[in-house]
Amino acid sequence: MTGAPRPGDVQLVADAVTFGYPGRPVLDALDLTVSAGDRVGLVGENGAGKSTLLGVLAGRLAPQRGQVRRRGSLAVVEQDLEVAPGDTVGTLVEQAGAGARAVADELARAIDAFDHESGDVTWLTGAIARYEHLAAWDVDRRVDESLSRLGAPRDRDRTLASLSVGERYRVRLACRLAERADLLLLDEPTNHLDVAGVDHLTAQLRAWAGGLVIVTHDRRLLDDVMTAILDLDPSMDGRPVLYGAARYADYRFARDQMLRRWRARHRAERKRAAQLADRLDKSYEGLSDEWRPPKGSQKNRRATRARIHVKAADRLVQRLEEQAVEVPVPPPALAFPDLPSVPGDYGGGPLLEVRAPRVDGRLDLPGRRVDVMPAARLLVTGPNGAGKSTLLAALTGAAGLDRGTRTLAPGVRLGVLAQEGPAEHAAPVARPGATPSAFDAYARHALRLLEQGLLDPGHLVPVAALGLLGEDDLDRPLGELSVGQRRRFDLACALLAAPHVLVLDEPTNHLSVGLVDELTTALRGTSAAVVVATHDRQLRADLADWPHLDLG
Template sequence: MSATRGGSRGQPLGTVGGAGPVPAAAPVPGAVGPVHLVADAVTFGYPGRAVLDRVDVTAPAGTRLGVVGENGAGKSTLLRVLAGELAPQDGAVRRAGTVAVVAQELDVAPAATVGTLVGESLAGVRAASARLEDVVDGFDHETGDLAALTEAIGRVEHLAAWDADRRVDEALSRLGAPRDPDRRLDELSVGERYRVRLGCRLAERADILLLDEPTNHLDVAGIEYLTAQLRAWPGVVVIVTHDRQLLDDVMTAILDLDPSMDGRPVLYGATRYATYRFAKTQALRRWRARYTAERKRAARLAERLDASYEGLSDEWRPPKGSDKHRRGTRARQHVKAADRLVQRLEAEAVEVPVPPLELTFPDLPSVPDGYPGGPLLDVRAPRVAGAGGRDRLDLAGTRVDLPPCGRLLVTGANGAGKSTLLGALAGTLALDRGARTLAAGVRVGVLGQEGLDGVVHGRGTRAARHPGGSARAGAAERESGFDAYARRALELLEAGALDTTRLVPVASLGLLSEEDLDRPLEELSVGQRRRFDLACALLAAPHVLLLDEPTNHLSIGLVDELTEALRATSAAVVVATHDRKMRADLADWPELVLG
């Protein structure tokens, strides 16, 4: 990446930690040798799709680099390349120090437990302690290798090996993760598994820490603990994140993988999100204005060329009996003049790539036809039982009613029942006590926290995501976005949950390009699939939108656009979120705090 300062053409800002050769990184206290992470002109792509193109990163110890960009821009791919999980097709990655990675998705081995992850993370600490014991036991005070002893002691001190078990227990507790070492990972929720792995990696104290969307499954207390840990991290931290507050609180630089007008990613030295966003917005405005001007110029060029060549057939003809070659001579002159015009205008042309997509939120209706008045959606005293005699949700004496254009912000710690409440509002979870009423004709769009929940309709049922079980689910993942969207529309139509005059075309939303919608869903990134889920929630032009952690996996630019759209839409909206910036942006909404 030849990084340029956001919005100022041709002004090099340099790579993270400084431009030019890799600087001599300051040693981490107690570490053996300097710690740094370097990506030199790294290029990587998948079959038929380039992702990273000559990306440069130089990060010495103390760097906390935030990686942002649109979904599908290559953020998670860059993290995997930096970690060594993917080999670059060109360029090189150099790592000095140990590496720990927390990816968005965790493949769970059969019978793996919380203790399995703890053991894997502390393997290096155990090895360092064992190494020190061996060196001490075999050390001869007259002939022993003092350098080896010093190295072994330094490594144990750097890892604080004597404190490792307490650190793991503290991290799991502060992040709200299960602590029982015998708990099977496949019995935990996605969020619980993520928190277990994150806690283990933090306790591991690796020199280079690579995190992919670490705040997705954390509540406010967990985010505060994570923030404190990252701010004190002595080595290198690279974080892919959409969390705008985390960018403000932690990062020393922001790397935006979205291409700029010259096709290159941009490194922003300003660490305040508002500063970065302002610079990027200004650059995008210039880009879109330049693209529009170039399109108009190209259209004028085409018109002039058509007129020039068309004139050849209407050229003045000499009288009979005169010089028969005169008309041919004049014709050749016109051809040469037209060709010179083409050459001059093409030389003046500037190739401007198509600007990135921009969210076009649909005009959602506030009430159905024939609406008699009253709440669109009403849930009273809901209770949903859970396992082990513990209720997932119990709001005795509480009524949640949504009028037309109503707003509600649902907050609370992990496990407080936010997702359960949204499931009760959507009608996808049966109530063990209480009542749910949905006004006739009201359509409800649902964006669940984990995967697509589709759109429910007035009878409280919903079109299943993959009717027919896992085989159908696999087939659906191999569908293109266009095909999957059309299939979902047909399912909703059959269920009586779709007004064909209000259908929202997926390509009109600016969430995914037509090229991405032509690809199988399984080939899309996690963030792109999340965008598709959001599109499906809007498909039937719902009167009520229920959004569970809507910022998860989305790019920060889209989060800004979505927040503005939710504030302005005519539909009623319920948002459950832990995102601190979104909560601040929606602070004037009525709030229901659970737990």
């Protein structure tokens, strides 16, 4: 038994870890060391392997080469949580306290059996330190506090299967925080938290005595918690980069500088390659037809001159190939489409509005009118359960009103990004048994919108033009994309019909930090009207000058 982790104690070592899926390498000889007190943020574009790396570090996935060594206890909260039949909130609560209770029981037995004349004082001291580190006497209170502060269900008899995705995640997160493990691995922990929940999480993580590895898009969390940022996006040499600077702004500056150099070098190499190809064409031009020496030349010189010409061209090819530098294609940037502000036959007034909306048990705004004018902006905030998602669903028509009215102006097209999974009219539905590629699913979605009269063929936004998914990802089955890549696909679906109104529920969830920055800039500048509901603290700060509806 060991005591509490001390600063500098190594909790995790990943040594030359390599992992990939059939036909798709993900991690290549990656090294990472995490000591007690280290708080490492994993960032990178969707599909870069952040969740995969977390699974390898946790032991859920076995590396194909290299090894992972861990020391001490481990706690993990991943995005996709398996739920066993019959599991309840109480099941997770009991699991959370099991380790602390085991330590308490072992210490009690050790004390009872301790021989004060010949006993091992060092061992007993370590057991006491471990007991105090886990605060085993306080684990039940810690679990209950975290459940309450994170807004998680506290009824221990509720089955996990009956909870929403966000509720299940908050229960699991609260229990893992209470365990005080030596190594804690979290995947997007702020996705399902409101502001109060994020504040509690931040305080817990900043005080964590062990090591932390956290996949996150939350730019404020990177600033408030992390001691280092590991960017899994390849750099110009194809390797991930560990940034020691903990501030997000410092990381973004260094990353942006590297991308500028990368793109400039790639452009220069492409230009140089074109020039070299032209020179080679001219070098061989004289060899494409029958070569003839000058008039009066001796016949036996014809072959000699031809061989000299060929050798000179070959030496040029060899020299140019030796000088060539292989520069990989840099990652694409978001190419946000030029969205229209009003339909062609716009006659004035709101594009969309709801009046006195009520959805029983979920939303009640008597006497309130929420309208969306052309090019308008609206930021919707409030704690979990306040009705933000329900209000957005009422605006888009996805939730029927038990009281009140909803009006959509003629010809107005909506783009919708729902919080948990695609909205009914914003995502394709595959035929039973079919596994369409992302590109095929996008095309089917376009056809369905066209059949419903919700798409103008002259204003269709091609998915390949957005910079959200690469060609290889578009050719893959939709179900094989990562959570973040599916979120990018959902965003593409929201933009497909060139909407006049964008309605986005927690748009930063599961997206990379770089894309979040680009999307924020695009939302501020688009001609379309935009309604955003979010808990994201940095996004709220970035949109602080927008009209604000607080449902708290």
